[in-house]
Amino acid sequence: MSSSKSVIICGGGIVGLSCAYYLAREGWAVTVVERNAEDADSCAQGSAGYVSPSHVIPLAAPGMVWNGLKWMLSSRSPFYIKPRLDADLMRWGWLFARACTPEHTARTAPVLRDLCLGGRKLFLELAGLTGNAFELRQEGLLNLCQTQECLDHETHGLAKLANELGVEARVLDARQTAELEPGTRLEVAGSVYFPNDAHLSPRKFMPALVGLLKPLGVTFRWSTSVTGWRTAGGRVTGVQTTAGELTADEFVLAAGSWSPGMIAGLDVRLPLQAGKGYSLTLERPRFRLTKPLILTERRVAVTPMGNQLRFGGTMEISGINDRIRPERVQQIIDAVPAYFPEFTAEDFAGIKPWSGLRPVSPDGLPYIGRFGRHPNLTAACGHAMLGVTMAPSTGLLVAEILGGKKPSIPLATLDPDRYA
Template sequence: MKAIITGGGIIGLCSAYYLHQQGWDVTVLDKGDFKDNCSYGNLGMIVPSHFVPLAAPGIVSQGIRWMFSSKSPFYVKPSLNKQLVSWGLKFIKSATAANVAAAAAPLRDINLLSRSLYEELGQQPGFDFGLERKGIIMYYKTAAVEDEEAHLAATARSMGLEATVLDKAALQQLEPGVELNVLGGVHYKCDGHLYPNQLMQQLIADLIRKGVKLIPQEEVIDVRTANGKVKELITSGSDYKADVYIMAAGSWAPAVARLAGVNIPMMPGKGYSVTLDAPAVNLNIPAILCEARVALTPMRNKLRYGGTMEVAPVNDRINMNRVAGIVESVQQYFGNLPVKMPAQQDVWHGCRPCTPDGLPFIGFSKQYSNLLLAGGHAMMGLSLGPATGRLVAELASHKPTSMDITAFSLQRF
């Protein structure tokens, strides 16, 4: 049986990996060269702790306040763009306590499934991508955020996740070399991290070794359908036929799905990162700076830091004001980390595929019985890659899924 995947990011490659494992003949088409997409320069965190989606109470008013600062971590470009307006209305509707409560268990479960699959993958020949289980620390500076984070940590514990509230002295023991200018933090030992660039390169090498066809510079520009099925994908030079078609095109998913007449409510959320090679002082444990919404991850002998979420159609502009906001935040939390304003060419950017309710979509399309859609993982795509790939392969093979995926149905919109 033949499967064709559109998109060679972490979601497409993990789908290829598990489909091949289940005996499928797999081809992956990508409009780029498989050497850079959102799945490379991200912060590499594996996050069962992230059971609260972006669409949560308070985000709308906070987001509006942030829009007036050029250095803020969250920005929605005001526009009458139809996709953005429709996404924004759905986002506002989703930012409720009920959405957060309904999302928590599915997000935890898919993250835990993915974490265990990463542990398995890390043991396979050809894989060594810096996977570590040291957790992540959510640092805060203010009493108001301390209260919120302590509450969240208690909820996490009630959901079976390891979360410990620590004062500054206890944190300092975990990071003896770093000058911490914080009030305290929560250590989520349930989390992990890895080096995404190595993971992606090793996945590609492994797939090629196993005979999976990865075809670069092959943009899907049309989709032919008939009688409730996708019949073929058209690129500028070829056409591709398969038994099952998987669309895993990241932030381009709405455009690709539209070729088949399928509507996906999604917007790109651009973020930036910078990677320092062998800094004189480094973190032991990945960090999230709560008030600033900035993240830092030690990756082997490197340190990567990044953040911001600019919701706007895909574009390659680098807003150095927002990069300055990230750098200043790191300097305010960690006195002696050697983080300075980078040159523009050293800033990586990527577009997170964001659904309005903060949950991914994984499942068959309503219109076509052989079209699987997988994406919309927003801030968690790296974390959720293996679980999504495994679920895609199970769905394609009409096997029972490893977990209940009702919450990820595209029909929820």
């Protein structure tokens, strides 16, 4: 590839920056356009930081339509769709419901596995390059089940599928679970342990990645918003920004939940909803955990990050906004003592909740690939609950696509035109 080829990446979240890294490494002249300042927050920063090959079942899974309808009635449920009259939301909901089939899971699970395992491998490389500045730890992940019914469900569902796909999953009883996490009392029937999952401190990962990008010559346009596009002859020729028009050979759409809005006017259809999640970070927790945990029935993630302990969860489809709904934060707090009786609501007193918007496609798969209508515009968005895990493998794929190489993961199911 000629080093004179240029690419503009629209959006500087974890996915955009990862694309920048793998493209710059291949000799592209890379510019990142990000509307926020360099040290601003982004969706990855307050995330649970899981690097999770165990997440092989897409959000749009069998049973989710029934659960979703049940949960929709309660704003305290783990998955909540705020009812509103919005054609995009209704279409998204219909496409989501259509994807909740066993056939869809069977078709997509191997793709999720490959993107997640790829991410894990690349994070190990990045940890080596940065002196592990982002505290990547390979402690596995424990899916805790309070009830035997839940444990049986996980055993015959996720654990079975994961093992079939070559992602090791071990079903543990209560005693075996307690042995793996001896620092605090657990009230569980058992757990599924995924020894190959990892976790990191996302607030340390983002600056570490920027630190790798700068010596590679990447140009950053922080505090600059993309406002429109210029096209000619079926190609994108420029991107209009608050700092003027920028031109390049190739363009990457990596604006997370804002991606559909960013390409409004390009006559491209990209169903995607923002899925708000919340997290609470204890600076000095009274109890030490060594492993990331999922409180399975309550869909709450718990991650040790250095000396801190982070609790995250909820999926709230309520449009693009950063409104904190206290009842949804409370749902996370209430879940904790049910599994860890030594934790109380007092542990969370005064902790400021963080919220972030996951970019959620209807079928639980990201959009990665060139748009048919504008072949020099490539999508890298829609990673929902797995944007941290999949960021490096997405970046690598985008570099392969733009470099005309054979993609390391087949692109058919990730096609951004699949709903066109």
